[in-house]
Amino acid sequence: MASVVRSGAWKALKNGSTSESFVHLHRFQTLRVRSFSATMSPPSKAVVYEQHGPPDSVTRVVELLPVEVKENDVCVRMLASPINPSDINRIEGVYPVRPQVPAVGGYEGVGEVHSVGSAVKGLLPGDRVIPSPPSFGTWQTYIVKDQSVWYKVNKESPMEYAATITVNPLTALRMLEDFVTLNSGDAIVQNGATSIVGQCIIQIARSRGIRSVNIIRDRTGSEEVKQKLRKLGADEVFTESELEVKNVKSLLAGLPEPALGFNCVGGNAASLVLKFLRQGGTMVTYGGMSKKPITVSTSSFIFKNLSLRGFWLQKWMSADKAKECRGMIDYLLDLAREGKLKYEMEVTPFDDFHIALDKALGKQGSQPKQIIKF
Amino acid sequence: MASVVRSGAWKALKNGSTSESFVHLHRFQTLRVRSFSATMSPPSKAVVYEQHGPPDSVTRVVELLPVEVKENDVCVRMLASPINPSDINRIEGVYPVRPQVPAVGGYEGVGEVHSVGSAVKGLLPGDRVIPSPPSFGTWQTYIVKDQSVWYKVNKESPMEYAATITVNPLTALRMLEDFVTLNSGDAIVQNGATSIVGQCIIQIARSRGIRSVNIIRDRTGSEEVKQKLRKLGADEVFTESELEVKNVKSLLAGLPEPALGFNCVGGNAASLVLKFLRQGGTMVTYGGMSKKPITVSTSSFIFKNLSLRGFWLQKWMSADKAKECRGMIDYLLDLAREGKLKYEMEVTPFDDFHIALDKALGKQGSQPKQIIKF
Incomplete structure (x- = not known):
C-alpha cells in the first residue's frame, strides 16, 4: 500500500x-x-x-x-x-x-x-x-x-x-439524508454548532429550506459567534446556559419541533439536543468533544420514543460507496463555489x-x- | 367512556x-x-x-x-x-x-x-x-x-x-419482531430476565430457534433462578457481578454475538446489554426498574454503530393495530395452551x-x- x-x-x-x-x-x-x-x-x-x-x-x-x-x-x-x-x-x-x-x-x-x-x-x-x-x-x-x-x-x-x-461536509450531508426524511420547513437541532460539520449542517440545511436550532458552549464573545452562525443561515442559536429553563421547546418560537438532532459533544450538550427533539425524533452522535458520555432517561425511550444512532464517515465509506461519494463531492463543491458552503x-x-x-x-x-x- | x-x-x-x-x-x-x-x-x-x-x-x-x-x-x-x-x-x-x-x-x-x-x-x-x-x-x-x-x-x-x-407477552413478541430481523440461530441479550416480559422473550425466542443471553441481578438463590430460566429455554444466564470482566463476549461460548438487546432496568444493567451487542446492534428499552438512566459512550454510537430505541405497547396499540393485535393474541394463547409460554x-x-x-x-x-x- x-x-x-x-x-x-x-x-x-x-x-x-x-x-x-x-x-x-x-x-x-x-x-x-x-x-x-x-x-x-x-x-x-x-x-x-x-x-x-x-x-x-x-x-x-x-x-x-x-x-x-x-x-x-x-x-x-x-x-x-x-x-x-x-x-x-x-x-x-x-x-x-x-x-x-x-x-x-x-x-x-x-x-x-x-x-x-x-x-x-x-x-x-x-x-x-x-x-x-x-x-x-x-x-x-x-x-x-x-x-x-x-x-x-x-x-x-x-x-x-x-x-x-x-x-466534514460529506459527514454533514450524509447525516442530513440518512436518518430521517426532512422536508422544506422541517427543523433540526445540533450542539457543537461552531464545528466545521456544524457549520456545514446549518448551510446545507438552509439550502434545502430546513431550519436549524443550534447550541453552542458558553464562552466570551458568544454574541459574536451567534451572529456568525446566523449569517450562515442558523435560525436559532443558544448557549448551553440559556437552555437552563424548564421547557426548552418554549424557546422555539415559530420553529417546528426538530425531528432530527446531531450531537458531537456528549454530556449536558447531548441532553439538550434530546430535550429539543419531538416525539419519535432521532439523535445522531458523530463526536464527543466533551469526552463525557451520553445519558438518557428511560422515559425518553419509552414515552418519547426517541432513537439514538451514530454516524462514522469512515465506516460509511468502507461500504462500496465510491461512486455515490463522488456525486456528492460534486454537489458539495458546487455549493462551495457558489458561496453557499463556507467555513x-x-x-x-x-x-x-x-x-x-x-x-x-x-x-x-x-x-x-x-x-x-x- | x-x-x-x-x-x-x-x-x-x-x-x-x-x-x-x-x-x-x-x-x-x-x-x-x-x-x-x-x-x-x-x-x-x-x-x-x-x-x-x-x-x-x-x-x-x-x-x-x-x-x-x-x-x-x-x-x-x-x-x-x-x-x-x-x-x-x-x-x-x-x-x-x-x-x-x-x-x-x-x-x-x-x-x-x-x-x-x-x-x-x-x-x-x-x-x-x-x-x-x-x-x-x-x-x-x-x-x-x-x-x-x-x-x-x-x-x-x-x-x-x-x-x-x-x-406482557405481546410486548415480548413485538420487541422480537419490530426492530431487527432475527433468524433461527441468532441471539438476543436482555436484562431483567426474570420479569414476565423477560420470561416471555426467552420462550418465544426459543420457539423460533433464537438463543438468549440473560442478565439477572445479584441475589440470594441466584443459582435457583438460573435453573428456572434455563428450564424455560435460556441459553446463558449471568448475574451482573459475573459480568464484571474485561470482555463479556468471551463468556458467550458458542453463541453468536447478539444483534438485539432488551433493557428494562437501566443503569449498569443497561450498559451490560450494550457490551454484549455486536457491531451495529440495537438495544430496545421498555422499562427502567432501577430508576437509573442509561449511559452510553460516544464510541458505542460512532465506532460500534449501536442503535438505541424504545418500545411502549400502549403507543404501539394506539396506532390502528386492533386486527394485527388479535392475530398475535391467538398465536400467544396457542403457545400458552401448548405449555410453551409459561410464567x-x-x-x-x-x-x-x-x-x-x-x-x-x-x-x-x-x-x-x-x-x-x-
Whole structure:
C-alpha cells in the first residue's frame, strides 16, 4: 500500500542517521535512482510517524525515496491537505481504523496529476484530483496510487474546499439524508454548532429550506459567534446556559419541533439536543468533544420514543460507496463555489507544519481548521 | 367512556356516605332500576380511585350502579384481571397516558359475555372474551362496552393467561419482531430476565430457534433462578457481578454475538446489554426498574454503530393495530395452551384485592404476578 512509508527511506532513519544527514543521503540516492528510470515519482517530502503517541512529538517531516509509477498508477503532486481531528487521533493510536506504523499522516486533500502510468485513462497531467473515497497518507508532496483512487474535480473549486470536502461536509450531508426524511420547513437541532460539520449542517440545511436550532458552549464573545452562525443561515442559536429553563421547546418560537438532532459533544450538550427533539425524533452522535458520555432517561425511550444512532464517515465509506461519494463531492463543491458552503480555514505552508499542528492540537486556543499547503 | 366511573354511584361517594352505607343505597337503587328495564347491566363491584396517589391509599372497592346495555354494547362478567406495574403507575398519576379520575383501575383481563345488545353480531352469552386492544377499567365485575372492544378467545385458554396475554407477552413478541430481523440461530441479550416480559422473550425466542443471553441481578438463590430460566429455554444466564470482566463476549461460548438487546432496568444493567451487542446492534428499552438512566459512550454510537430505541405497547396499540393485535393474541394463547409460554402467577379472590395490591406493590418482597379473580 502506498500509505506505508517507503522502506528504503525508513531504514535510513532507523539506522540512527540524523534527519539532516538522512535527507542528504536520500537526495543522493534519489538522483541515482532517477538516472536509470523514467517511470519513477519525484522524491516526496512527508509527515511520518514511526509509533503512536502525541502528534507533536512522534511526527517528523522526512524525504521519501521515489517510487515506481506502474501502468495503472497516477502520481499526484499534492497541493493542500487539512489536519482533521481524526488525523490526530490516528497518530495518537486511539482511532479504531488507522494505518500500520510507520505511516504518513493525513486522510484527505487535493492535488494535481504529475504523471500517469501507461494504462491510465481519463486522467492527464495537470488535472485537479482528490482521493475519493479518502485514503491514508495525504500529508506528503507526491503520492503514487492506483488510478481508481483519484477523482477529478472542477479546477475552479477553491483549493482549500477541495482539500476538505470529503470529511466534514460529506459527514454533514450524509447525516442530513440518512436518518430521517426532512422536508422544506422541517427543523433540526445540533450542539457543537461552531464545528466545521456544524457549520456545514446549518448551510446545507438552509439550502434545502430546513431550519436549524443550534447550541453552542458558553464562552466570551458568544454574541459574536451567534451572529456568525446566523449569517450562515442558523435560525436559532443558544448557549448551553440559556437552555437552563424548564421547557426548552418554549424557546422555539415559530420553529417546528426538530425531528432530527446531531450531537458531537456528549454530556449536558447531548441532553439538550434530546430535550429539543419531538416525539419519535432521532439523535445522531458523530463526536464527543466533551469526552463525557451520553445519558438518557428511560422515559425518553419509552414515552418519547426517541432513537439514538451514530454516524462514522469512515465506516460509511468502507461500504462500496465510491461512486455515490463522488456525486456528492460534486454537489458539495458546487455549493462551495457558489458561496453557499463556507467555513473558516487557515492555510499554512508545509514548512510550518508543526505550527499548524500545534494550532490543530488546540495549543493556541480556538483556531480555524488548519490546511497544509504543499 | 365506560372506563369513567358511573356518575350516580360516584355522587353517592362524594356526598360523604361511608362505603358501607353507599353499598346499601346502591343495591336498593339497582333493584329499582332493574325492575323497569331489561337492558341494564348488573351492578358492578369495582376498584376505583378518585385521585392519583399511592395505590393502597387512593383505591377502594365500591359497587357501581347498573348501566344501560345499548344495542351495540356487550356486557361482560369479568373473570380475571392482573395488577400490572403500569396499572400502578396510572393510579399514581405518573404514567403519561391514563384515564381521567375518577376511574376504575386495570387495563387488561378476561371475561365471559353476560348479555348483548340487539345489534351485536358474533358474540353470545357465555363466550370468553378479552378487551383487545386492552382498555381501561378492567378491575370490576361487570363491564359494558361497544362490541368492537371485545375479542372472543378460545375457551380452553387457561384463564390467567387469557387475562394477561395482551400486555406482557405481546410486548415480548413485538420487541422480537419490530426492530431487527432475527433468524433461527441468532441471539438476543436482555436484562431483567426474570420479569414476565423477560420470561416471555426467552420462550418465544426459543420457539423460533433464537438463543438468549440473560442478565439477572445479584441475589440470594441466584443459582435457583438460573435453573428456572434455563428450564424455560435460556441459553446463558449471568448475574451482573459475573459480568464484571474485561470482555463479556468471551463468556458467550458458542453463541453468536447478539444483534438485539432488551433493557428494562437501566443503569449498569443497561450498559451490560450494550457490551454484549455486536457491531451495529440495537438495544430496545421498555422499562427502567432501577430508576437509573442509561449511559452510553460516544464510541458505542460512532465506532460500534449501536442503535438505541424504545418500545411502549400502549403507543404501539394506539396506532390502528386492533386486527394485527388479535392475530398475535391467538398465536400467544396457542403457545400458552401448548405449555410453551409459561410464567408464574398468583390468583387472588377479588375480596382480597388489597392483599394482592400490596404484593404487586412489592411490600412483601418478590412475588409472582398478581391476578384478581372476580
